[in-house]
Structures are given as C-alpha cells and as structure tokens.
Amino acid sequence: LQAIWRVLLLGLITGSLYAPVSSGLVILYRSSGVLNFAQGAFAFMGAYLFYLAASTLGLPFIAAGIFALIASAACGVALHWLLVRPIIGQRPVVVVMVTIALGSVIEAVVFLIWGTNQRFLHAPFGSSSVHVPGNVTLSELDIAIFLTVTVILTALVLVLKYTRIGMSIRAVSDSPLLAGYYGRNSGRVIGLTWGLSFALSSIAGVAYAVRSVLDSGVLDLGTLVFPAVIIGGMDSLAGAAIGSVVLGVGTSAATIYLGGQWSDFVVYVGLLVVLAVRPYGIFGTRELARL
Amino acid sequence: MGKRIRWQLFVAGAAVMTIASACSSSSSQTSSSSSSTSSGGSGSSSSSTSNSDPYVVGAVTSLSGSLAFIGNALKSGSAAYYNYVNSQGGVNGHPIKFIAEDDASGDVNTALTATHQLVQQDGALVLSGWVLTNIESAVEPYAARQNVSMVVQGCDPTIADAASKVVFCASLPENLEDQAEVQFASTKVSSGPVKVAILSMDSVAQAQLEKRIAADAKAKGWQVVLQQLVPLTASDMSAQASAVQSSGATIFIGSLDSQREQLFDKSLRSLGSKIPIVNYDGGAALGTLDALKDPDLYVYSGDGFPTDSGSAIALYDKLMKAAKADPAAGFAINGYLEAMVTVAGLKACGWPCSPSQLVTAMTGLGTVNTGGISVSPVKYSSSYYLGLTGGKFYAYNTQQSKPLVVSGFYPVASP
Secondary structure, eight states, X not given: OHHHXXXXXXXXXXXXXXXXXXXXXXXXXXXXXXXXXXXXXXXHHHHHHHHIIIIISOOOHHHHHHHHHHHHHHHHHHHIIIIIGGGTTSOHHHHHHHHHHHHHHHHHHHHHHHOSSOBOOOOSSOSOEEEETTTEEEEHXXXXXXXXXXXXXXXXXXXXXXXXXXXXXXXXXXXXXXXXXXXXXXXXXXXXXXXXXXXXXXXXXXXXXXXXXXXXXXXXXXXXTHHHHHHHOTTOHHHHHHHHHHHHHHHHHHHHHTOGGGHHHHHHHHHHHHHHHOTTOSSOOOOOOOO | OHHHHHHHHHHHHHHHHHHHHXXXXXXXXXXXXXXXXXXXXXXXXXXXXXXXXOEEEEEEEOOSSTTHXXXXXXXXXXXXXXXXHXXXXXXTTBOEEEEXXXXXXXXXXXXXXXXXXXXXXXXXXXXXXXXXHXXXXXXXXXXXXXXXXXXXXXXXXXXXXXXXXXXXXXXXXXXXXXHHHHHHHHTTXXXXXXXXXXXXXXXXXHXXXXXXXXXXXXXXXXXXXEEEEEOTTOOOOHHHHHHXXXXXXXXXXXXXXXXXXXXXXXXHHHTTOOOOEEEOGGGOOHHHHHHHOOTTEEEEESBOOTTSOSHHHHHHHHHHHHTTOOTTXXXXXXXXXXXXXXXXXXXXXXXXXXXXXXXXXXXXXXEEOOTXXXXXXXXXXXXXXXXXXXXXXXXXXXXXXXXXXXXXXXXXXXX
C-alpha cells in the first residue's frame, strides 16, 4: 500500500509539470479549434522570459514569475493577432502547419537572443526534503510546484465558470457564431485564450527549468503532454489535468516497477486502450455527425 | 477586413524575414568564423600554392535543435583554437579555414548533405564536431571512401579502429568507462555489503556501459540492487530517484547526461539520500557541477576543467572569453581539443597535404601532449584510434566553491 501511495504522490508531482501545458493545449483547441504543435515552444519562451527577469533584470523569484506570466500572455495575444487570426477558416492542415512553423520560429528567436548555452535557474525553496504521511519524502521544490499549479488551475476553472470573461470564453468555445450574435467579440476572446495558453505553458517551462536546467529540453514538454490530453479528452480542461496526473502516475509506476525504458510503452498502451474504449477521451465530448 | 488581414500578414512576414535574415547572417558568420583568406579549396587540390592558401577544416555539428547547446559549444571551442593558431601564423605557414555546418540535432540526411558539401565543394581535409555517434557512424563510410579524417568527441570504439582508419577519437570512449567508474566507486564505499544502483541513458553505447558496470560490480562481489535505462527524453527523474532510494543502494554508478544528472541528483538528495553518485564523462560540465554544488557527486572526465591549473587551461579560458564564449559551457573544451588534435595532424602532414596524407599523418602522430586540455596525452597509432587513455574524477569542493579534481588517473578499459 505504501508503494502505491508513493507512486501516486510521484505521479501527482510529475502530472503537475504536465498539467499547465496540457490545459493550455485544451484551451486553444476549445476556443479556436487549433491543435497547437507550438505548445512546447510556448513553455520554452516563457522559461526564457523568466530567466530574463530573474537573471538579467535581477527581479526576485516571485516578481520574475509574474513578469514571465504577463510577458507570455502578451506574446500569446500578439501571436494570435499576427499569425493565427489571418488564417482562421483555413483548412485544419494549414493551421497545424502554421503552429509547427511557429514552434520553430520561437525556438530560433530564443536561440538568437539568448544563445544555446544551458542556463541555471535557482528557486528560493531549498532542496531539503519534506516527510509526508505514509513514510514518503518529497522535495520542498516539488511541493511548491504542485501547490502553485493546483492554485493556478483552480483559479482558472473558477474564472472560466463564474466571471463575465470566463463566460465569454465558454460561449465562444461552444459557438463563435452564436457568441458573436449575442455581442461577444469572438476575435478578442480567442486572442485572450492564446495569451492564457501561452502563460499557462510558461508556468510549466519555468518549473521544468528550475527542477533541471534551462535548455531546449523544455521544448519536449509540448509533445510529452499529447497522451495526457488524448486520454483526458481534447476539449476538457478537467480531462487535461486528470490526464496529466494519469500520465505522471503511469510513467512513475512503469519506472519504479518495470524500469524507465518501459515508461513510454506503458503510456502508449494505455492511450490505445482509452482510444479503443472512448475515442474522444475519458472526459471528452462525443461528437455526433448526421449524414 | 481584407486590408487588415493583408497588413497583419505583412507584419508577420516582415518579422519572419527579419528572423530568417538574422539566422542567415549567423550562419554565414559560422562559415567564416576562422577564415582569413581563402579561395575555398584545400591545400592538396591546388598545384600552385601560396602562403595565403588555407587548410580547410570542416565541422558537422548540431547548431540548431535540441542539441544546439552542445554543438554550439563544440564550435566555439574549436573556433577559439583555430583563431588562435591563425593569429600565431597558421600551420606550416598556412591559415586554417574553419567551416561549421548544421546537422539539425541528429538529422542523418542533413548531416550527410553537409558532409558532402564540406568535402566536395569546400575541399575539407578533415571533419569534426559531431554530437551523436549515430551520425558519425552514418558519415564514416563516405569519409572512409574519400579518405577524409574524422576527429570525433563522441567516441565509439566500433568505428574508431584499424578497420575504418579514418576515425580518431578526441574524448573518452564512453562504453569503456566502466572499470574507471567501478574502481573509483570502491574508494567511496565503506566496509560492509556494497549495494549498487545503476542508471544509464537509453543509447547503444550507454546500454553497453551499463552492462559492463554491472558485470564489474558483480565481479567485485557487490550486489546490483537496481539496473535501469533512462529514456533520452525523460523530463523527470523523481521516480528513478525514489526507486534508487528504496532499493537500499549504498552507491550509485551510472551514465546520465547533464540534464538527467541534474534532475536525478536534485531528486535523490531531496529524498534525504547522501550516497555517493559516480557518473560518466557525459555529465562532466563545469556549469552542471557548479549548479548542483553536491560534494558527493563525482564525474569522470577525460578533458581538463576550466578550474584546473596550468598554462594551457589559462590560455583556453582567455581565448574563449576573448571570443565572448563561455569557457564553462559543457563540450566547449571538447571542441577545443578536437581542434588541437586536428592542428597536430596538419602540422605533421605538412604542405601541401592531401586527405589521404593527413590520414597517414594522424595515424602516425604517436603521443600528443595537450598541456592539460585533456587529462591524458592524446595517442594515435595504427592500432590505437581512441586518443585518450583515461581521465580523472571531479567533484564540487564546498570550501573553495568550485569543482576540483578529486582523484588520480583512472585508465579506460581496453577495447
């Protein structure tokens, strides 16, 4: 029982790294129907914006985080305005290609500005350990990341559910046409979701870089979370978060019991099983087509 | 509406063009980073030569993509040394023209195209810079046909041998680091039963290293309590750290790259474990040890550290800083060593020097003293293409607040 508890806790920690990226992916997919292959690049850019604030501008850790969030959100809105808005209505493959290109351009821009050297970010939390019930030990940093992500995602859900802007986002997500009919500015709302998505991914980018090192490895977050959103459901925010935890638990369990080389195998077998039983994901919406 | 979209597209297009032109400018700087004057051909291809004719040295490395931090560090190290040699009058009175091309972090086709371009169009006599051994293996048959020397930092003993004749290692052969790691580890374990945990990256060479470490440990009567491979894309090592902790291991021996080393070290230490971590040379970057500040993390290295003493290291530090490059960047010193080895070969080859003459000169180099840039002198002969013969272990010294050498010389195993 203790071993299972340990795997669950490790999965929660790992899942909290994936959850912001997968949530950002789902928000974009719901609001604008775009499957964004640049999500990892958003996390990458966000982490470098944090580095800019913390190391170059010398801001304290929390202030640098806020700076990175605001700057990332602005980048997301600007990207939507410059690149995405003009191609809305194009065939999905065109939009997908634009996001792939966008990822490459963001990567190149980051390397041009900051170079390709590895950078090291330091958190004010020590690497000291915290004993949690069940005889499991976790690091202060991991607990801080988990709590931060939980608070931010909970706040996001509350904003989407109870605020006027949240209702606008949900309305545009359900039907941009109908939302426009009722006076919602769909373009502006979708632009906002791009900012939101970019900012969410930047949280994961910073967390990854603080735990490890800031380099192009952050880009991998974008592809790592795809199984999470497919398992959870492409259009479900709760599904994205739960899918991320499932992904984290699955990889942790595979690593501990079978060895790290089996973690991808376990994840993708799980993915195939979910797709066979519920092709739209555990929490996704079943789409009906009338012929 | 239509006007607005056109205007947005114009702004986006202009931004992309600006970035593209910046990239292109950066690339052209790369291509001429160390050149003085050149007509583009190698010394060998020219019948009437002048002292301004250069030796053309090519590099195919990862300048973009996920391994760009390694490729650019290699390039900056090599460029710093070639610039220095050119400033001292070149080799045999001729400058070196250094051209670095991008393999897009392991794209075999891109690497092959770049290699063909360097050899056939630019007239490169010698190639270096690869980050991945699988790219080296893919390029090696072509280089062997063309008789073009390959000076490589990713050392694979299965291609750096007398059968190939053109591949010369300028770093430790990673799958032969087992004996050194296990012997050093034996100095860090106290009396009583020794329980070893082994983690290696999931590559061919490191999987071999993992098996050899396990065999060496068992031969010492130690108990191997955990033996796993880590996916090259692993973004989290907390599960591995937890598995090591719960295995009851008294020492960790492995081959983790610098990213995974950081994740693993932080995760394991946060669990309260203080067991010694002994890692292979792939995690031996000054910046990594500096960031972790873990006095119980020991890394094997065939290259010197910028914190070492000696005039060659001091010169390296000075040249890198003059080039506005980071001397502490992982793999920068490897690029510098590749350049030192290449220059030694060119010196021995003389002028003019054809590719096949250079292969002969490299094979007959014997022992090259690098003055501390590598821990051991570099050695080549018709039966030894691995270059380095061993290395030392480094760890973070908390008193002096920097990584320092903590062991004597440990040789690599025989191929």
